[in-house]
Amino acid sequence: MTLDTPRALLRTMDSMNATTDEWKAATRRLAAGEARLVDLWGDDGAVCLALAEPDIRVLRLACPEGGFPSLGAVCAPAIRLERSLADLHGLRPEGARDGRPWLDHGRWEIEAPLGRAEARAAPQPPYEFRTAEGQALHQIPVGPVHAGIIEPGHFRFHASGETIVRLEERFGFTHKGVEGLMRGASIEAGARLVGRISGDSTVAYAFAYARAVEAALGVEPPARAVWLRALMAEIERISNHLGDFGAICNDAAFALMHAHTGVWRERTLRAAEAAFGHRLMMDAIVPGGVAVDLSAQAPLRAHVAALRPALKRLTELYDNTASLIDRTVGAGTLSRELVDLWGAGGYIGRASGRDFDARRDHAYAPYDRLSFKIPVREKGDVDARVWLRILEIEQSLGLVEQLLDGLPEGPLRSEIAPARGEGFALVEGFRGDVFVHVRIGADGRLASVRPRDPSWPQWPLLEAAIEGNIVADFPLCNKSFNGSYSGVDL
Amino acid sequence: MRRTLLEGLKTPLTESAALLDDAELVALAAEVNEGSRTRLGRGLSIRVVDAGSCNGCELEINALSGAYYDLERFGLKFVASPRHADVLLVTGPVTRNMREALERTYAATPAPKWVVAAGACARDGHVFKGSYAVVGGVGEVVPVDLYIPGCPPSPRTLLKGLVALMRGP
Numbered sequence: 100m101t102l103d104t105p106r107a108l109l110r111t112m113d114s115m116n117a118t119t120d121e122w123k124a125a126t127r128r129l130a131a132g133e134a135r136l137v138d139l140w141g142d143d144g145a146v147c148l149a150l151a152e153p154d155i156r157v158l159r160l161a162c163p164e165g166g167f168p169s170l171g172a173v174c175a176p177a178i179r180l181e182r183s184l185a186d187l188h189g190l191r192p193e194g195a196r197d198g199r200p201w202l203d204h205g206r207w208e209i210e211a212p213l214g215r216a217e218a219r220a221a222p223q224p225p226y227e228f229r230t231a232e233g234q235a236l237h238q239i240p241v242g243p244v245h246a247g248i249i250e251p252g253h254f255r256f257h258a259s260g261e262t263i264v265r266l267e268e269r270f271g272f273t274h275k276g277v278e279g280l281m282r283g284a285s286i287e288a289g290a291r292l293v294g295r296i297s298g299d300s301t302v303a304y305a306f307a308y309a310r311a312v313e314a315a316l317g318v319e320p321p322a323r324a325v326w327l328r329a330l331m332a333e334i335e336r337i338s339n340h341l342g343d344f345g346a347i348c349n350d351a352a353f354a355l356m357h358a359h360t361g362v363w364r365e366r367t368l369r370a371a372e373a374a375f376g377h378r379l380m381m382d383a384i385v386p387g388g389v390a391v392d393l394s395a396q397a398p399l400r401a402h403v404a405a406l407r408p409a410l411k412r413l414t415e416l417y418d419n420t421a422s423l424i425d426r427t428v429g430a431g432t433l434s435r436e437l438v439d440l441w442g443a444g445g446y447i448g449r450a451s452g453r454d455f456d457a458r459r460d461h462a463y464a465p466y467d468r469l470s471f472k473i474p475v476r477e478k479g480d481v482d483a484r485v486w487l488r489i490l491e492i493e494q495s496l497g498l499v500e501q502l503l504d505g506l507p508e509g510p511l512r513s514e515i516a517p518a519r520g521e522g523f524a525l526v527e528g529f530r531g532d533v534f535v536h537v538r539i540g541a542d543g544r545l546a547s548v549r550p551r552d553p554s555w556p557q558w559p560l561l562e563a564a565i566e567g568n569i570v571a572d573f574p575l576c577n578k579s580f581n582g583s584y585s586g587v588d589l
Numbered sequence: 590m591r592r593t594l595l596e597g598l599k600t601p602l603t604e605s606a607a608l609l610d611d612a613e614l615v616a617l618a619a620e621v622n623e624g625s626r627t628r629l630g631r632g633l634s635i636r637v638v639d640a641g642s643c644n645g646c647e648l649e650i651n652a653l654s655g656a657y658y659d660l661e662r663f664g665l666k667f668v669a670s671p672r673h674a675d676v677l678l679v680t681g682p683v684t685r686n687m688r689e690a691l692e693r694t695y696a697a698t699p700a701p702k703w704v705v706a707a708g709a710c711a712r713d714g715h716v717f718k719g720s721y722a723v724v725g726g727v728g729e730v731v732p733v734d735l736y737i738p739g740c741p742p743s744p745r746t747l748l749k750g751l752v753a754l755m756r757g758p
Contacts, residue, residue, distance in 0.1 A: 206685040212721045243690045246669035248637045248651050250644050251687060272686045273641045276720035292716050298645025298741065342648075355593065361655035362602060368652075378743065379645060416593050585643045 117158040123168060125150060125158055130173035135442040137525075138534050138551040139170060139180040140278075141188030141213060147549070149523065149534065151442075153460065157523065157536065162190050169195040176441045176556050179587075187278065189214035199227065202271040202588065213279055231257035231265040239570065243272045247574075250584035254573075261569040266562045273588040281548035286312055286386055286517055289545045293535065294381050296550055297586035302328075302335040303528025304550060305384035307535040310463065312386035314522030315539050318515055322507040324388035325464045330502040331371075331380045332526070333495040334399075337406075338367040339529040340488040340495075343581050347485055348417065350575040351426035359413055363406055370402040388512030396503050403496050410496075414489050427482040431576030433564040434479060441556040445531025446487035447580060451479030457527040469501050479564075484579040517543025528553060530583060552586030602656045606663075608745060609752050617735065618753035632664035633755050636674035636698065640691045640727065641717075642681030645741040646708040650678065652744040665751050671697040676754070677704045677731070682714040683724040695731045705754060706733045707747060709740040 117125070128134040129150060137149035146167045148158045160167055169192035171178035181192045182201035189211030205223025209216050236257050243251035253269035277296060281289055293308040294301045306328050313320060320328075345360030368378040375383050375391050383391050393399075417423065437443075438451040448455055456473040458466040474490035476483040523536040531553025540546040561580050565573060637650055653660040654667065668674050671694045683691055695704070706727035709715040713726040727733050737750035 202686075204686045206688065207721055209721055216721075243687065244638055244671075244694050248639075248647050248667060250639050250642070250647065251690065272690065273639070273681070273684055274686055274722050275641055275682060275684055275717045276722035277717075279722070280717065280720050288716075295643045295645070295716055295740075298643040299648060301643075301645065342651075355590070358656060359593065359596075361652070362657070365652060365655055365657045379648070379741070381645070381740065412593060416590055420590060583644065585641075 115156065115158055117160045119160065119168065122148070122158060122160045126168065126170050126173060128152070129170065129177075132440070136170075136174060136176050136556075137442075138536070138549065138555075139177050139184065140536075140549045140551075141184040141190055142538065142547045142549070144188075144190075144214070146184065146190060147536070149536065149551075155461070155523065155525065155534075165189065166191040166193045168193055171195050171197065176559070179559065180555065187211065187213045202274045204271055212276065213282075226269065228255045228269070229265065229267050233259065233264070235259060236264060252584045256570060256573075258570055261571065263565050263568055263570055263573070266565045266573075268558055268562060270558070270584060271588050273585045275585075275589065277589040278547065278549065281545050284545050286515065286539070286543075286545065289537075289548055290385050291382060293548065293550060294384075296589065297552060297583040298379060298381075299339050300335070300528040300530060300533060300552075300583070300586065301379050301381045302331045302384060303526050303530075303533045304535070305382070306332055307524045307526035307533045308537065308548070308550070309384050309386045309388075310524035310526065311522045311535045311537040312515070312539070314524060315520030315537050316386075316515060316518060316522075317520070318387060318513050320388045320513050321510045322465075323392075323509045324511050324513075326502055326506050327389045327393060327511075328384050329465050329469075330393070330499060330506075331375060331383060332528070333498045333502065334367060334371050334374075335380065336495045336529040337492050337499075338364050338371070340492045341367060343578070344413070344417075344485060344488045344492075346581075347427070347481065347488075347575065347578045348423060350578045351423055353420065353423045356413065356416065356423075359409075363409060366402060367406070370399055373398050385512070387515040388510070390511075392511055393506070396506075399499065400503060403499050407493075407496055410489070410492055417485065417489070424482065426572070426575060427485055427579075428480060430481040430572050431561075431564040431568060431579060432478070432480045433560055435477070437560055437563055438479070441560055443531070443556040443560055444527075445529075445553050445557065446484050446491065447557050447560065448531065449473065449475045450483035450487045452477045455532075457525045457532040461525045461532075463524070463526070465502070465505075468505075469498060471498055481575055481579040519543075530554065530581065531557065550586075550589070552583050554582040554587050558582045558587060603659050603662070604657055604745070609749055611749075613746065614749040614753050617737070617750050618756060632666075633675045633751070634666055634668045634673055635676045635678050635751070636668055636671045636694070637678045637680070638671075638691055638694050640679050640681045640687045640711070640730075641684035641723070642708065642710060646680035646711075649741045649744050649747060650680070650707070653747060658744045658748055660748060660751070663748070663752055664755065671695075672699065674698050675702060676751075677702065678707055678751075679704060679727045679731070679733075680707050680711055682710040682717040682720075683727055683730050685722055685724055688724055688730055691727075691730055703734040703754060704731050705735045705737060705750060707737045707739075707742055707750070709738065712736050712738070715740065
């Protein structure tokens with residue numbers, strides 16, 4: 100921090116305590132599409148709403164009577180968020196359209212664990228799935244334990260022959276109580292926990308958390324740390340996109356691509372380990388800076404130089420394999436209207452024409468000083484989502500080179516002096532924008548941490564995209580979304 | 590496509606099997622539960638169950654099927670159903686919401702069967718220990734024959750653990 104920067108300017112403003120009228124006004128703006136819902140969560144007897152207009156602000160509505168006017172009633176993307184906070188905090192969304200529980204499966208010993216936290220009064224009634232009516236429909240229940248090596252979740256299909264009429268997701272199986280564990284934890288313990296919300300996005304989460312804590316405390320990390328964070332974030336993006344590219348093709352029975360991208364993903368992870376000491380770069384970003392320095396530039400440069408022509412070859416292979424394209428083009432089409440309405444980010448939003456990327460649209464250091472393009476496609480099918488991965492890897496390779504070229508010298512960490520404060524940050528992870536809001540108490544410990552995964556608006560859109568597709572194309576469509584289960588279950 | 594196919598016939602990328610002859614494998618073999626010290630023969634079918642992980646362990650388990658680790662050369666393979674499995678490879682702290690699914694998957698696995706708990710969470714819950722939503726380590730729910738450490742365990746360590754289980758002490 101330079102001496103002439105007033106400390107207050109570096110801090111995020113404390114969330115605004117809203118009146119019910121102000122809350123309703125914000126609700127109307129969301130319903131009219133004048134603002135985008137970023138997150139909705141509970142915190143110590145209040146509901147908090149983060150909305151982007153396009154700058155993000157946080158409203159906080161105290162709920163002394165235990166209820167608040169439902170946002171989900173007029174803004175569909177809020178429904179699952181509202182059901183979750185009702186389960187966790189016991190706060191009632193009044194006028195809600197869907198009163199079913201979401202995270203609470205009736206298995207915890209207590210109800211409203213972050214609210215009144217009382218012993219469960221009565222067993223929970225069986226979950227009622229949505230139905231579909233018509234001749235000769237059948238149901239296919241899948242999960243929570245899946246055939247592949249993936250996370251647990253339940254998918255309930257209604258199908259007419261091979262055609263999917265309705266898909267409904269039932270999640271919450273990996274709910275670990277992250278927000279509860281954050282309460283009262285030290286800032287350091289919070290960093291370790293936030294890095295384990297969604298393992299494939301450990302860098303993005305740690306990056307967002309660190310920036311949120313720094314905003315709350317008015318700390319500026321050293322320049323070298325900021326550049327190293329972005330370097331890690333781009334390596335994480337490349338490795339995940341490589342994995343997805345191959346895995347999508349594999350779900351269209353084209354194993355050759357999977358084998359090749361698997362090799363390049365492994366080489367990327369090895370390069371990450373050589374550079375930062377951990378294959379996924381867990382715990383490398385900490386509030387105040389970074390915990391590890393880059394060991395050497397040469398292996399990363401060599402990796403980028405080798406991956407670029409290899410990606411070109413694999414892209415040609417994808418584009419010239421008719422049997423593969425036949426599966427991906429036109430499958431799982433998601434409309435522009437829906438991604439706009441839900442504010443879905445990442446490759447899912449951009450493959451359907453929503454030109455949004457937090458690195459540019461909520462620019463943060465060092466991306467404000469780097470040159471990169473945001474690839475966008477319009478068709479919104481599996482093919483478009485494959486292309487987004489390919490084009491984004493290309494951009495990230497360029498970013499890695501720029502970051503290595505311009506990497507400043509200097510210290511790795513600034514001093515953190517825990518104090519009361521509140522802050523948030525938005526970081527573009529490989530899957531989309533990760534939002535983290537942090538409130539630090541007067542004792543310097545975490546009063547609340549709210550991490551919002553980009554998958555929140557993406558998962559419900561899978562239900563829409565799959566409608567009218569055949570059951571056999573579900574794995575393909577699902578992999579092209581690659582939503583996080585643990586990230587939304589928390 | 591032909592060029593890319595032929596690429597695969599060049600020098601293999603596979604890690605030397607000698608990676609298994611080291612102290613880490615011996616240590617893991619010594620960890621294998623006394624009760625399961627029956628020779629498992631030359632092949633193992635493995636069913637992976639995510640009992641609540643952050644997905645980090647799954648990423649590294651998936652890497653085992655790739656060209657570098659190629660676990661099938663050791664007689665190890667992943668199967669899609671517990672009914673085809675000898676081994677359940679379980680990750681994550683067991684969440685309360687996944688407890689029954691894990692118990693039922695274990696019950697659906699024909700005996701003789703073994704359970705390998707992979708990763709720090711599967712041992713004792715790790716950073717999620719003490720949460721209202723978490724039961725704890727895998728051993729709280731089903732009997733565990735071997736723990737493989739790491740957060741997440743690297744593919745090399747996973748491979749050593751699985752081979753250690755198969756070879757026995």
